[in-house]
Amino acid sequence: MTLGGMFDVAIVGGGVVGCAVTRRFVLEGAKVVLLEKGADILSGASKGNSAILHTGFDAPPDSLELACMQAGYAEYMEIRERLRLPVLETGAIVAAWTEEELAKLPGIVAQAHGNGAADVRLLTRAEVLAREPELSGRVLGGALVPREHVIDPWSAPLAYVLQALANGGEVRRHTEVLGGRFADGAWRLETSGGPVEAAYVINCAGLYGDVVDERLTGATAFSIKPRKGQFVVFDKAAAKLLRTILLPVPTERTKGIVVTPTAFGNLLVGPTAEEQESRERAAVDEPTLRMLADKAAELVPALAGMPVTAVYAGIRPATERKEYRVRVEAERHYIVLGGIRSTGLTAALGLAQQAWRLYARPHAAPAAPLWPQAPRLAEHGPRDWQSPGYGEIVCHCEMVTKREIEAALDGPLPAQDYGGLKRRTRAGMGRCQGFYCNARLAEITLGRFADPLAVGAEHA
Amino acid sequence: MLDVAIIGGGPAGIAAALTLKARGVRRVAILEREAVLGGVPRHCGHPPFGLREFGRILTGPAYARRLAALAEEAGVEILPRYSVTALQPGGVVQAATPNGAATIRARRVLLATGAREAPRAARFVGGDRPLGVLNTGALQAYVHLHGLAPFRRPVVVGTELVGLSALATCRSHGIRPVAVVEAGARPVARWPLGLFPKLLGIPTYFNDGIEEIRGHGRVEAVRLRGGRELTCDGVLLTGRFLPEASLARLSHLALDPGSLGPVIDQYGRCSDGAYFAAGNLLRPIETAGWSFREGAAIGGYIADDLAGGLPAMEESINIVAGEGVKFVVPQRLARVTPLRGRLQLRVEAAISGRLRVSSEEAVLYKRRISTRPERRILIELDEMRPPREARQLVVEIVP
Structure with missing residues (x-):
């Protein structure tokens, strides 16, 4: 006997893709369990990205990636109000800084039109500077992508999973898939939390997609080549310097370094693209962080001397090839959604639709699914502190209330580590990085986290 | 309408409030985002605090409690858990409170939000x-x-x-x-x-x-x-203090890229004359005792200003941090004779040479100096007679 009985689908990996797939399958009526090896969802690749909702204007034409981004974008816009998810309508400018880059812009516009982004158009230098007067005068021109926007990269997947939970889905954290066997039309997965039985398995294991593939099928068709990206977050005072996402003219390997507003009212620069062996270590280093800050100040000169609020690094699950590595083995009841890189935040909902099509088994969808609401963390929308009765402001930099922290620690998917609490509330993520609130948070979270903030009592 | 709203209930804010009350200013309020007054000394569990203010050596928490009690006794309106979210021109302050948002209007606002470590x-x-x-x-x-x-x-x-x-x-x-x-x-x-x-x-x-x-x-x-x-x-x-100047940075007030605090004149007056600033918000950092005395002095200037007694801001002289000097506070001097108060400065790196203040035409002050970062350096303003036409004074350390 296995805990929880037989599931229709076990989804491996609680990154943004796993969260979106879990939601989709629950809404289609399947009995679903999401298995996440970390202490919280979003503890791998999905924890650090540039938070952009892409139109797919520069995606490879006719690719699955493009189709999923377009479908994901459309579904996000369709469901976001019911889940209370923000969109910061920024638009993006692909800016040209050299004659060579300038010459590439018409091709980018043509590709965008081919990709269905018909509103993408060239901007003259004067138009670019009229829209973004703080941009360096060295800019030569640009391409405007009006519907490229910014979202909250943590509340979105959290909302997907919360909706799955509200409608009968199940999430198991601290549950690593160690192996599995398919026999008699069903999977028996060995996990660190005991065996799990499911008719179907969907591998959304991100940075461990190939490892899980191997553990389940004995072979893998791809191998993850971890690619680290470092980021620098500027103080909220920087937000007034740039309203539009500033994209570089891309190269073959990466979208390049972006300067972008965030949903939380900061300005972000990054990512780098650093190949590395480790799938775990997202270390930052001083020379790279300085390079990023300098790069941002080169493009937006008023950023010189702007205080830095935070730095972080994320790891994208790149593979030896550029495209998404999606594969279905219908006879083995197995789908893998692998190699989902930086576009995954946008494409997740589209990938979930794709997985549902590939799955092709009937279920009875709930007639009136519940729509739980995400935390209100976006700077441009109403925040919890604006409603009376919040008790106390615990994190003053990000104006996080005790009421919000208690909700994040209780709720249907309580935060079980500091990272999870930060992503659900923004506590400790502001300019003082916990100078004022860290001790209070340690007290409030006492006994809640496996990795506690305080190591124990002080001995006076 | 308040006479004076003080943002931040640490030593500088409380000292200003006490002075204002002693000078007979009627409605003085301290907006403090924590539940109690006292500021940073509240959690400095060690002496020496309070030697000058109270004539005895106290621990930080004891000092903070004493300051808070004095404010209460003096009839200062204390607004705990008021988190100021925005400063608007002319002395309008937006705040979050557990009972809802509040708009506070005051004839003058004192910013005393302190400092924190990088x-x-x-x-x-x-x-x-x-x-x-x-x-x-x-x-x-x-x-x-x-x-x-x-x-x-x-x-x-x-x-x-x-x-x-x-x-x-x-x-x-x-x-x-x-x-x-x-x-x-x-x-x-x-x-x-x-x-x-x-x-x-x-x-x-x-x-x-x-x-x-x-x-x-x-x-x-x-x-x-x-x-x-x-x-x-x-x-x-530890250390590497930064003024907690976020409110000022997000507002209309001018900020000094050197001190990272608001630009003030010798009276603590910001670029909007409805706003003043005092304490470690001005520069990183000084002792609690220094902040207390600075708060008291600037509280006095606010009382003068309410009585119509401060010189106009328009005709002021800019103070520029020149070679070897990281910042100078105040960054502006209202033109008045004789000048009073002092310039505070810091250096970027260990340096020896001649500390000099000069206008466009003349050297107004000089002395030999050998100093290091984070050391307090002061220049008394009453030693200086800027020429009538001076627009700017440069403070520098030359070989």
Whole structure:
């Protein structure tokens, strides 16, 4: 006997893709369990990205990636109000800084039109500077992508999973898939939390997609080549310097370094693209962080001397090839959604639709699914502190209330580590990085986290 | 309508409030985002505080309690858990309170929001990002306010006074620092305090810094630039104070890129004459006693201003931090004879030479100086007679 009985689908990996797939399958009526090896969802690749909702204007034409981004974008816009998810309508400018880059812009516009982004158009230098007067005068021109926007990269997947939970889905954290066997039309997965039985398995294991593939099928068709990206977050005072996402003219390997507003009212620069062996270590280093800050100040000169609020690094699950590595083995009841890189935040909902099509088994969808609401963390929308009765402001930099922290620690998917609490509330993520609130948070979270903030009592 | 709204209930804000009340200003309120007044001394569980204010040596918390009691006795309106969210022209302040948003209008507003230490991110310290990397302010809040320990065996970075006080905090609360790391060649704090780590038997590495923090979950080790590896369960980043100037930075007020605080004149008046600033918001950092006296003085100027007694702001002289000088406060002088008050300045690096103040035409002040970063340097303004046509004074250290 296995805990929880037989599931229709076990989804491996609680990154943004796993969260979106879990939601989709629950809404289609399947009995679903999401298995996440970390202490919280979003503890791998999905924890650090540039938070952009892409139109797919520069995606490879006719690719699955493009189709999923377009479908994901459309579904996000369709469901976001019911889940209370923000969109910061920024638009993006692909800016040209050299004659060579300038010459590439018409091709980018043509590709965008081919990709269905018909509103993408060239901007003259004067138009670019009229829209973004703080941009360096060295800019030569640009391409405007009006519907490229910014979202909250943590509340979105959290909302997907919360909706799955509200409608009968199940999430198991601290549950690593160690192996599995398919026999008699069903999977028996060995996990660190005991065996799990499911008719179907969907591998959304991100940075461990190939490892899980191997553990389940004995072979893998791809191998993850971890690619680290470092980021620098500027103080909220920087937000007034740039309203539009500033994209570089891309190269073959990466979208390049972006300067972008965030949903939380900061300005972000990054990512780098650093190949590395480790799938775990997202270390930052001083020379790279300085390079990023300098790069941002080169493009937006008023950023010189702007205080830095935070730095972080994320790891994208790149593979030896550029495209998404999606594969279905219908006879083995197995789908893998692998190699989902930086576009995954946008494409997740589209990938979930794709997985549902590939799955092709009937279920009875709930007639009136519940729509739980995400935390209100976006700077441009109403925040919890604006409603009376919040008790106390615990994190003053990000104006996080005790009421919000208690909700994040209780709720249907309580935060079980500091990272999870930060992503659900923004506590400790502001300019003082916990100078004022860290001790209070340690007290409030006492006994809640496996990795506690305080190591124990002080001995006076 | 308040006469004066004071944002921040630390030593500077309270001192200003006391002066204003003593001068007969009727409605003076302190907006404090915490539940109680007192500011940073509330969690500095060590002496010496209060020698000048109270004629005796107190611990930080005792000093903070005394200040809070004085404010209450003086009839200052105390608004705890008021988090100011925006400063608007002319003395309109938006605040969040547990009972809802509030708009506060005051004839004058004093900003006294203090300072904090630069966190890890702002220092660009490399490596993993595990738990256990803190500033002294957070450590003190752990042990003094909540009875908790954030680590047992930290590496301590920095030898400013606050770093040495952090060592004392650690030692008296069951925390045993592994090492002290200092970027400079010598302790920043004055002799003999710089000997403190040595006396405690804590190895101190000069001309060094953390290259990389390692740890999965919690800090496990650090690697220094010099190559040394230290096993530890935390990193305590001390000093490198920054004015808590976020409200000012997000507002219409002018900010000084050198001090990182608001631009003021010799009366503490900001670029919008409805706003004043005092205390460690002006520059990183001075003692609580200094902030108290500064708050008291600027509180007095606000009382003068309400009575119509401050010189006009328009005809002011700009003070410029020149060669060798990191910043000068105040950054502007209202033109008045004789000048009163003083210039405070700091240097970027250890330097010897001639400290000089000059206008477009003439050298107005000079003296020999040999100093180091974070040392207090003062120039008395009454020693200076700027020419009538002077628009700007440059403060510099020349060979």
